[in-house]
Amino acid sequence: MNLIMAITADLAAITLLVFGVYYRRHFRRDLVLAYVALNVGIMAVAALLAGSGAGIGLGMGLFGILSIIRLRSDAITQEEVAYYFIALALGLVNGLHPGPIWLAPAVSGGLVLVMYAADHPRFAPRTRRQTVTMDTAYPREPSLRAALEQLLDADVLHVVVLELDLVRDTTVVDVRFRSRPQPVATRGQTQRPGRELAGQSDLVAVTR
Numbered sequence: 001m002n003l004i005m006a007i008t009a010d011l012a013a014i015t016l017l018v019f020g021v022y023y024r025r026h027f028r029r030d031l032v033l034a035y036v037a038l039n040v041g042i043m044a045v046a047a048l049l050a051g052s053g054a055g056i057g058l059g060m061g062l063f064g065i066l067s068i069i070r071l072r073s074d075a076i077t078q079e080e081v082a083y084y085f086i087a088l089a090l091g092l093v094n095g096l097h098p099g100p101i102w103l104a105p106a107v108s109g110g111l112v113l114v115m116y117a118a119d120h121p122r123f124a125p126r127t128r129r130q131t132v133t134m135d136t137a138y139p140r141e142p143s144l145r146a147a148l149e150q151l152l153d154a155d156v157l158h159v160v161v162l163e164l165d166l167v168r169d170t171t172v173v174d175v176r177f178r179s180r181p182q183p184v185a186t187r188g189q190t191q192r193p194g195r196e197l198a199g200q201s202d203l204v205a206v207t208r
Helices: 002-026 029-050 055-069 078-096 103-118 141-152
Strands: 127-134 154-165 170-179 204-207
Touching: 002 029, 002 078, 002 103, 029 078, 078 103, 127 141, 127 154, 141 154, 141 170
Parallel strands: none
Antiparallel strands: 127 170, 127 204, 154 170
């Protein structure tokens, strides 16, 4: 009965986590399959190991090995890495199903709830991170921050200079910033199509 409850809790938790939270916010179908396959596979292996005396030790070793691998076959964001670890933890918790019958379902629900709150769109909605290549070398941080704030129309929170090339006159930075709220257009104002913006002289290449 404990195992049946754990399997039911795991399937419900991974379905809610992947389809109800992750896909609705990040829209990567390939990782949906990866998360579900990882979770179900880990749960099956952990459930088989739970019957042996070394089940918990082998389960923790499996967790460590898969943590090192961490989907290295494809580039994923840190948010997607977090979902990877939660899918892995759900499989281990419900596969080993330790303690009373309610413990594994309670832990599964808690993990899903934490991910729902931590990755909620309302949490720091205007905070961003980008890698910016600028066509001017900025050896001094104050001038670099001023140029980035003017370029991004945002408040720069943190800057890490990845490359400073004085020969080619370029600067590559990892910048974390908070975008400024856009003013609401007043009634009767319209924007003419094709109108060019003045004062944009810097060429930049921005990649997420």
